[in-house]
Amino acid sequence: MVTLQDVEVVEDFLPLELGSSDLILGIQWLETLGVVSVNWKTLLMKFNVGDQHVTLRGDPGLNKSPVTLKALM
Numbered sequence: 001m002v003t004l005q006d007v008e009v010v011e012d013f014l015p016l017e018l019g020s021s022d023l024i025l026g027i028q029w030l031e032t033l034g035v036v037s038v039n040w041k042t043l044l045m046k047f048n049v050g051d052q053h054v055t056l057r058g059d060p061g062l063n064k065s066p067v068t069l070k071a072l073m
Contacts, residue, residue, distance in 0.1 A: 007054050 002009045002023060011029050018024065030036070037046040043058030 005054070005056055007049060007052075007056070 002011075002013070004023075009029060011026065013023075016024075033047045033049075035047065038044070043060060045056040045058075047054055
């Protein structure tokens with residue numbers, strides 16, 4: 001289980017080296033949300049869990065990490 005800004009996510013997770021990221025939201029979990037509104041420019045994701053309206057805010061510092069060709073290989 002992982003808690004994301006007051007939302008508990010109960011899923012199977014794979015241990016991966018993610019660099020500066022802690023977690024990648026998998027499609028298996030995302031498809032359970034139904035209708036989702038995403039603004040990629042402002043890194044906002046909005047959806048409902050039951051009667052609760054949820055807004056997840058991304059960390060803008062994570063999306064502009066320089067990557068070398070060596071690190072990709």
